[in-house]
Amino acid sequence: MNVLSLLGRNLRHGPYTEPFPFGPAPTAERFRGRVVFDATTCEGCKICERVCPAGAIKFSKTKDGLAFALWHNSCVFCGNCEFHCPTGSVHQTTDWHLAHAQARKYALVELGLLPNQICSACGATALATAPSLRGVTPPLSPEETVTLKSMCPKCRAKFLKARRAKP
Amino acid sequence: MPTDLLILVSVLIFPGGLFAFSLGLMLKGVDRRVAARLQGRVGPPLLQPAFDLIKLGFKRTMVPDSAAPGVFLAAPLIGTVAMLLAVALVPIAGVYTPDPRLGNLLVLLYLLSVPGVALMLAGSASGSPFGAVGFSREMALMLAYEATIVLVVAAVGLRTGLAEGGVVTFSLAEIVRHQQEHGAYLLDPLMWPALGAFLFFYPANLGIVPFDIPEAETEILEGPLLEYSGPALALFKVMSALKTVVVLSLGIALFCPIAPHGIAGLAVWLASMVVLLAVGISAVRVSIGRMRIDQAFSFFLKWPLLLAAASLTVVVVV
Amino acid sequence: MLLARNLKQIAARSPWLYRINSGSCNGCDVELATTACIPRYDVERLGCQYCGSPRHADIVLITGPLNRRVKNAVLRLWEEIPDPKVTVAVGVCPISGGIFRESYAVCAPVDQYLPIDVNVPGCPPRPQAIIEGVAQAIEIWRTRL
Numbered sequence A: 001m002n003v004l005s006l007l008g009r010n011l012r013h014g015p016y017t018e019p020f021p022f023g024p025a026p027t028a029e030r031f032r033g034r035v036v037f038d039a040t041t042c043e044g045c046k047i048c049e050r051v052c053p054a055g056a057i058k059f060s061k062t063k064d065g066l067a068f069a070l071w072h073n074s075c076v077f078c079g080n081c082e083f084h085c086p087t088g089s090v091h092q093t094t095d096w097h098l099a100h101a102q103a104r105k106y107a108l109v110e111l112g113l114l115p116n117q118i119c120s121a122c123g124a125t126a127l128a129t130a131p132s133l134r135g136v137t138p139p140l141s142p143e144e145t146v147t148l149k150s151m152c153p154k155c156r157a158k159f160l161k162a163r164r165a166k167p
Numbered sequence B: 001m002p003t004d005l006l007i008l009v010s011v012l013i014f015p016g017g018l019f020a021f022s023l024g025l026m027l028k029g030v031d032r033r034v035a036a037r038l039q040g041r042v043g044p045p046l047l048q049p050a051f052d053l054i055k056l057g058f059k060r061t062m063v064p065d066s067a068a069p070g071v072f073l074a075a076p077l078i079g080t081v082a083m084l085l086a087v088a089l090v091p092i093a094g095v096y097t098p099d100p101r102l103g104n105l106l107v108l109l110y111l112l113s114v115p116g117v118a119l120m121l122a123g124s125a126s127g128s129p130f131g132a133v134g135f136s137r138e139m140a141l142m143l144a145y146e147a148t149i150v151l152v153v154a155a156v157g158l159r160t161g162l163a164e165g166g167v168v169t170f171s172l173a174e175i176v177r178h179q180q181e182h183g184a185y186l187l188d189p190l191m192w193p194a195l196g197a198f199l200f201f202y203p204a205n206l207g208i209v210p211f212d213i214p215e216a217e218t219e220i221l222e223g224p225l226l227e228y229s230g231p232a233l234a235l236f237k238v239m240s241a242l243k244t245v246v247v248l249s250l251g252i253a254l255f256c257p258i259a260p261h262g263i264a265g266l267a268v269w270l271a272s273m274v275v276l277l278a279v280g281i282s283a284v285r286v287s288i289g290r291m292r293i294d295q296a297f298s299f300f301l302k303w304p305l306l307l308a309a310a311s312l313t314v315v316v317v318v
Numbered sequence C: 001m002l003l004a005r006n007l008k009q010i011a012a013r014s015p016w017l018y019r020i021n022s023g024s025c026n027g028c029d030v031e032l033a034t035t036a037c038i039p040r041y042d043v044e045r046l047g048c049q050y051c052g053s054p055r056h057a058d059i060v061l062i063t064g065p066l067n068r069r070v071k072n073a074v075l076r077l078w079e080e081i082p083d084p085k086v087t088v089a090v091g092v093c094p095i096s097g098g099i100f101r102e103s104y105a106v107c108a109p110v111d112q113y114l115p116i117d118v119n120v121p122g123c124p125p126r127p128q129a130i131i132e133g134v135a136q137a138i139e140i141w142r143t144r145l
Helices: A004-014 A047-051 A080-082 A102-107 A140-150 A153-165 B001-013 B017-038 B049-059 B067-085 B105-125 B129-163 B171-180 B189-206 B230-255 B265-288 B293-317 C002-011 C027-037 C071-079 C094-095 C127-144
Strands: A033-035 A055-061 A065-071 A090-092 A109-118 A124-127 C015-020 C059-063 C086-090 C118-120
Touching: A004 B189, A004 B265, A033 A065, A033 A109, A033 A140, A047 A055, A055 C094, A065 A153, A065 C127, A080 A090, A090 A153, A102 C118, A109 A153, A140 A153, B001 B017, B017 B049, B017 B067, B017 B230, B017 B265, B049 B293, B049 C002, B067 B105, B067 B230, B105 B129, B105 B171, B105 B230, B105 C059, B129 B171, B129 B189, B129 B230, B189 B230, B189 B265, B189 B293, B265 C127, C015 C027, C015 C071, C027 C086, C027 C127, C059 C094, C059 C127
Parallel strands: C015 C059, C059 C086, C086 C118
Antiparallel strands: A033 A090, A055 A065, A065 A109, A109 A124
8 A cells, every 4th residue: 555655645746857858957066077177277297197097088298288188978977086186177067968969079078288388497398387385394485486387397496405405 | 321321430430440549549648647647757748649659650660581571560450450440349328329230249359359369460470589478478368368358248248138138138239228227337236246357357458567468568578569660560559549448448338338418428438538547557557566477377367257257156146 | 741841840759769788887777767767857758768679769878888799789789770760879988988998898989880979978977968868869860750
């Protein structure tokens, strides 16, 4: 008789169906959907490429800088990249509207570019990435960060060595 | 001549043919809708079975290499035509009385078993192992439920015949008229065993859930219908819709043909069809699961047969 | 002409779905089952119905990365489906191989062998995403009738 009371309850309550294809669908706040990439905060450490189980993320060196590419058709939405990213540049949104026609298959890519720049100290070409030297004591001042950002890795190392040597 | 014309009309337009076809499709739509509501879903539009038929009309009919093409394509036609004729044999109380020349209850019984035979033909002619399994299951199930319906019909016929002062009658028109004058068999405690047996018979004949073993979707992939596509499959869908109309209206005619004359009678008949469908098919279909063929077989040879035999004995003795 | 076009518009409201599991982990298959079996999603509203036989199918949903063992069976099954039909790849496995890409046992992506029309990425895609993909497939199917 449990079945009958269940049927009666269903009839009284009416359909439980979401209006989805004809209306909005509720999405959980922490839903792991489409991955977005923010090139301005990325350091180029490539840890996301290393931890991606599906091999969806690829960094490639181009003459303009370091290019980031993530193919949503390969991504398994595991969230490893977001978890391991030291600067929070890789982020999963709640967007799940990824169904697409075959013609758009290879266009469904998240792209980003970490541009090259000329080092302000030695003039060599290097990536313009923001340093995140959290363990440095005393902490970097904003002016020092800007200076460091305009340098190549070798000049940065020299700068930090000089800073440590200071009394 | 006019009576011949009337017979033609009753087979092709009302209540057979066009009317029964659209009614059957509508009943199927109501069934899917009610079942969805009982499960807490919205369900498809009411006209969904009609959409399905039109869609199937645009698809290709494929005949498998291993099939016997003649029988394979003729099977749905045989079943559909039999059902078309059967609809015209069932009276609607106060609205329609079939011409005695069309046939009586016995003809109807034979016609009712034709769709089962058509399914068997389809299953065996398709050359697919699933079709063969469906064929054997359909045959076993038919053997099980045919005895019940024959006994039920005999009990109803005998009771009417004895009350009318004669011998057993197999004229549905007379059974309906008798009930209109002396009250429906639904309220007659002597006929309740027969009613019970009929309630077990019709899900088996219609192939709905506890007894949809020959066409079990999830285990033998719709069995005999597996290899059908396009218009041939559409014919099977039409057959099943017509069969719903025939069996439900047979139930109404045998046990509760009380209705006023004219349009009101038709409305009462339609309403009772829908109620019977919603309670007797949709609700049953969503609340219980499918039996195994051996369970169904032994079940039918036990309870419904016992009930039917009991009702026949009661009618003879009292 | 007009009648035929109207009939085709009506016919497009009855797409029957057929699932092919080409070596999937069953994650996507479970999500497909939820679209039909869980009242919250109810794909039957669109007129869809999961059918057991490839002969009845209109929209084919392929899950799984097309294992080497199952490849020929899948291709044969796909041929058995009467035209017109629309093929949908559900999950990242049939689209790109996903996590199994470049494995010796896997022939992904499926579109090397079958003409795929709609892709629904996800691992697995959520039921609403599948319904969205099916809706797109219906639009394509409408033009093919």
